[in-house]
Amino acid sequence: MKLCMIGVRGHYESVLDALPARPAMQVAGISAGADGDDVAPLVRWCRANGHAARVFDDYREMLDAAHPDVVVVAGPFERTAEMCIEAFRRGAHVFSEKPVAMTLAELDELAAAHARSGLHFAAMMGLRYDPAFHTAQRAVRGGAIGEVRLIDTRKSYKLGRRDAFYRSRRTYPGTIPWVGSHAIDWIRWFTGREFETVFATQSAQHNRGCGELETAALCQFTLTGEVLASVSIDYFRPQGAATHGDDRIRAVGTEGVIEVSGGKVLLADGDGERELAAECDRQIFRDFVAGVEGGECLISAADTLAVTEACLLARQSADEGRLVTFGERGKGGE
């Protein structure tokens, strides 16, 4: 199985983590995907780990020359959809940084290209493999809290120093699709329900020279069955905090409440309150390859597309200051 890697932005390291255990999987090509992005560390890693990867200036040339089975997309946000589409057109499965599209028009084009291809497609929703979130989700879907009625989520990041591409909506999808995408994914993943409406707000104040980057945002979703869900997002986590992110979820059900906080999973139900052991025996890229091979995996193409749509509709709600109904844009064309 041949791999091509486009870009070194985002979470492509999860691919490298999985390769040593799969010697039959070879990195055949590397392309920066954006002028000025430095692929040298990735090239060094390949040489040190027995991958005879060629480096290409143009990622399309690479796809044509290397005939990869799998393409890893972690280039500039504004070219993610295009890169995924080019890969599908050449018959390659795609493992992509999220969000997989910057606009709804791009998303529709990407969804159509994927549907025609019949190939595997997954976004880098790495927090599905975090031991605490993984354990909590399995408990909830296993019935530990009865029927889920309400979900609250939190994504709080340090602002730190940000590359220039974070400053503009041309090169950064906005904070709701970038930071919030994980939380929006959890909501759908924990409930197994589909989104119906979203209202969101955001503010770019106090972003320390980061242009248009929003430093705070809130989303409020309603899912099928009147399940309510909230997302709280900010870039104000103090620089001195122990971890980069403060990631939390609280799922409230008819029979109990489960919370993930600080890497711990706490369940409260009729038997009292107790901690569940956090564990995950899966790895995101290993799982992706299982999906390629027709096996079971955690992140489907349907998940990838649905979460991207939810991110973009939430951003639209915040941009336009109005309630957005899922499916409303489809209706205009009928």
Added chain:
Amino acid sequence: MKLCMIGVRGHYESVLDALPARPAMQVAGISAGADGDDVAPLVRWCRANGHAARVFDDYREMLDAAHPDVVVVAGPFERTAEMCIEAFRRGAHVFSEKPVAMTLAELDELAAAHARSGLHFAAMMGLRYDPAFHTAQRAVRGGAIGEVRLIDTRKSYKLGRRDAFYRSRRTYPGTIPWVGSHAIDWIRWFTGREFETVFATQSAQHNRGCGELETAALCQFTLTGEVLASVSIDYFRPQGAATHGDDRIRAVGTEGVIEVSGGKVLLADGDGERELAAECDRQIFRDFVAGVEGGECLISAADTLAVTEACLLARQSADEGRLVTFGERGKGGE
């Protein structure tokens, strides 16, 4: 100073807690305010504590006969505004259960009656006097987290057994104004800002025979200066949980984050993370009396009316499924 007490629903015990230290303050009259509500325990308390309180069937007769300086209103929700207005008309200060009105029309009438009276008026926002919330609010307003940008709040209650009046909107204001009012009050109190818009959702599913009572709700406010705030409300707290309520706030500022959770106050800022000692040396009814006497107190009439308006507009948003802008109803009449 003479006191009359109308009704035994809600948090009137905070009045009794404050009386032993103020022997000059006498309970002169008691009225149930609702057919079937039992005032016997309150009458017994008065006898045991040296208050020669007369019991009246009709609260208006009581107000006319007893000439109280202060009226405590904790009767049926649907008569709260009327009872407050009748007290103001007779020149009495009012300490009332919240929300102080069930509808915006009632609220406008009440605000006008209060404005004409020049009397002190405060709702029973008891959680302002909770040591943890009190300490966190003082830290935030003292600048501990810089400028507040985002607030997340939680009110989670056990459903337990509920009196029949909780089952109908005629006799219960809805879960957003009843349970959520505390959180809505915190948001304004912690930020010192005014509300601009609200979007809210709610569901009455799985309320175990409680009629119209909503078991879950979310509110999302925007305040002046693009400050964002969320409220999460539910009645699904497991019966076996250690406390009736799980009350939380998280205020995110430009220089730090403060959280109240489980009665503890945690501050994270440039110096790391630490717990603040939770303390409050004030008592809500003692504070109310200080306000009557022209002194400093935590809950003003302006707070009482503004929070009630925010509760009712949030409920309206959820009922009508639309974004509600504060001040929009005033504009029609200009």
